[in-house]
Amino acid sequence: MREKILVDLLLDCKEPISLSDIAKTLGYSESTIRKLIKETMITSEKHGFIIELLKGKGYILSVLDKQLFTKYQDELGCEIDVLNSDQRLEAILFHILQADGYITLEELAERILVSRSTVTKDLVAVKEKLAEYQLELVKRPHYGLKIQGKEWNTRKAFSRYVLHSKLYLEPTAQYKNFLKNCETEKLSEFLRSLIDQKQISVSEVIFENLYTHLKIILFRAMQNNYIKEDQIKIKRVDEIFEETALELADWIEREFGLKLPKAEVDFLAAHFSAKSKTKEIKVRSQDRLFKDLKEILDILDEEFLTNFSNDQELILGLSLHIYPLLERLYYNLQLENPLVDEMKLKYTNVLVVSFRFGELIEEKYGYTLTRDEIGYIALHLAAHFEGEKQLLLDKVKRIVVICSTGGGSAHLIRLKLEKLFSSALIMTVSNRNIAAFKEELPDLFLSTIPMEKEFQGVPIIQIKNFLDEREIKHIKDLTTQQISARKMNSRVLGLRDLFTEPYFNIQKNRQYLEMIREQSDRMVQNKIASEDFTDLVMERERRFSTIYDKGIAGPHPISLGAKHNTVGVTILEKPIYWQQREVRIIFLINLKKGHLFLHKEISRFLALLMDDEKLIARMIRAQTFEEFIKIIDEIITEA
Structure with missing residues (x-):
């Protein structure tokens, strides 16, 4: 699996790529990547390619025999790690969402190369994932399994687990046939030309969102699955978006022989309305939106000791983003954000504020923002922080x-x-x-x-x-x-100041949330955390997990209010799993209002730790606080 990912990365790179960039992209340590490259190179020539190291530049892949290399890629293409429960879960969803009707346990077991009993056991987690999309997995004797729920929710799950799957899986015969016969490139070209013709302003990310939605419409329509009029309430959108949707529907009928019902066309128009950049906002709407944003930013300034409400450029940028966002929220059409996983650690301090921003949006408008949409808000706030930082440096x-x-x-x-x-x-x-x-x-x-x-x-x-x-x-x-x-x-606290012996402990196999709750309660009882600290930490963790790579977790509250800056540490004797993610070390973060910069320092420390498997192994073996703090001192010294 790792070999497949490495080869694909090198193949996509037209220029040499450094060891550190490969490690960062794939999420492994440099030593692991070095070993992986060495192992891959042992048999690479017989598979028709070589990996070369160009001094001072990095690694590059050269194909020597295209036929051998294509065969090699096909052989690797459908492999997954069947011992990895996360990958099995995604593989089941990948196949079950492509099924037109029922699919049996035997079919799933055969496609994933595991036993029927393993699939049965995994279905508990599958049902939980589908429930996140308001979908249900039903079982009918002698028929098999089938997904039930609103068509739009099925399409969202299809987008996540089929179109954006990170696994290297062969599509089902039906979906493969659709991809073969449906000229999706032609669809992309027409969509781009239509958007240009109608002078609709969209970013590349939003264009990809629209294009993805259209591919799903075509595949689902070929299975006779449509949005029903009683499933969603469509409100009137600007005439330009209605015209665009109608022209697109006419083109789909000419090219693919599919006549979209009125509800689908109206929903397409809503997509264009909700996902286009808005250069002008109606005066009444603008006044209200500015007033609402000012109130939200005033609350954030009070809670985080920031200066958002005086940044007119930030308010304007947010208003231009929020205006179509409210349309998306109305239709539950929230965008996917390809940067959100990378931001989770890199911009932890900004995301803390962004989650609170999302809460305030929910209080004011009654809509819940997804993690992806919160990530887009974080980009606006991050730009503000960078501007403030530069003013201080000046x-x-x-x-x-x-x-x-x-x-x-x-x-x-x-x-x-x-x-x-x-x-x-x-x-x-x-x-x-x-x-x-x-x-x-x-x-x-x-x-x-x-x-x-x-x-x-x-x-x-x-x-x-x-x-x-x-x-x-x-x-x-x-x-x-x-x-x-x-x-x-x-006084500026250093990373070393945050760790103290009373909040260092070693645990055996216990529930993830139970350990966080216990450590949080201890901080509250000792009066170093606010009274609502435990509730805020649990709320943050339930909504969006703070488990990072390599088994490192950094839970923290949804807002800051510590009485004493502290990071509690829980080292696990054996790994545990929560939401199909491995946990080995938990760093519970409790920071004072106005100390967002410490979140950034902690994130930097966690990133350094995740880059070094040997360091993680040493930390897990620490039996005393003294042994643990010695490793922390080494990281600080070498950082």
Whole structure:
């Protein structure tokens, strides 16, 4: 399975790709990828390809024999890891959603290459997944299994588990035949030309959403499955969207011989209305929307100590996004977001605020946002945070960089920092000459050698000798943290300060939510967390799990309100599973209002941990808090 994913990635890359980029894309450590490449190369030539390492550039795949390589791809194409319950679950949904009518347990077992009893056991989880789409799995003696529910909900599940499946599975004969006979490329070309002709503004992501919906319409219509008029309430949309839907329906009838009923055409018009970018909002609607957004952002500012409500550019950007979003919510047509999984760790601090934004939208309009839609809101808020960060960096006027000699390496560092701190005067000195600045202190010290955390009240930030993009970003984050902390008259906490022995424990095989609840309750009882902390953590976890890759989980409340910044740690003697995801270490995050920057530091720490399987293994073997904290200190030192 891993080999298939690696080969496909290299095949898609027209330029060499570095080891670190491969590891980041596939979600494995660099050592695992190095080993995987080595194992793949052992037999690659007999399969008609080679993987080469171009010095200073990265890896590239070259096909030597197209016939051999095609055969190799076909052999790998339908494999899944049958020992992986997540993959079995997705495989069952992949096949059952393509069925036109009933499908037997024997058919599913044969396609997935597992026993009938294994499929039967997996159906419990299958029913839970279908219930998320308001669908039911019914069983009829001598017939088999069949999905029941509203057509639109079936299409949403079809999109997720068939069109966007991450597994390498062969489609059923019926769906494969549809793909073969249906000229979907022609459909894509016509849709794009029609959108251009009608001057409807859509992003590439939204175009793909519309195109996906049309492919599903065609496949389901060929099975005589249509949206029924009594299943959804259609409201009148702008004339331009009605015209577009009618022209598209006429073209589908000419090309594919399928006459879409009125409810389908109306629903198509609703799709265009709900997914198009809106350049102009009606005056009355705009006034109300601006007022509502201002109220929501005022609440967020109070709860998170942010400054959203004074950012007019943010309010305008959100209004242009929310206006069609409300249409999508009305029809339950929420967008899929290809970036949301990547954002889950990279923008944890922003997502905390975005989830609260979603709650406030629900309170005001009665609509619940999906994780994908919340991800789009997070992009708007992330842009605001970046702007605020740059304003803080522009306030830094004098920086002293401390090096062991103050020589050539210091000069290189200074040149890179001048791009980051465009308004600052940057000086470089050796550590022996720091006393010279006692009378005329800079705004900030940056040091490549270990020093105290401050000098004469001015913070000293530890940096590396060589500033790559990752380190520059880290300096940017740490600097803004220091400035924000000084504005709040508080001390900047380091990652090390968040871990204490009372909230470190080792557990045997127990329920995931039970362990989180117990640790949360202990923080509440010890008065370091707010009284509603446990409820807020459980709500966040039930709605959108915070289990990341490699068995690392980072549960946290849906809003901040700690009395003392703390991260509780639970190490599991053996892995457990929740929502078909492995859990090995739980980091329960409890942060004060206004300390979103610490969420970012914790996310950075978790990302570093997930990059190193050996480090995770060492952490799991830790039997005492002292052993655990020693590993934390090593990560901080090497970061």
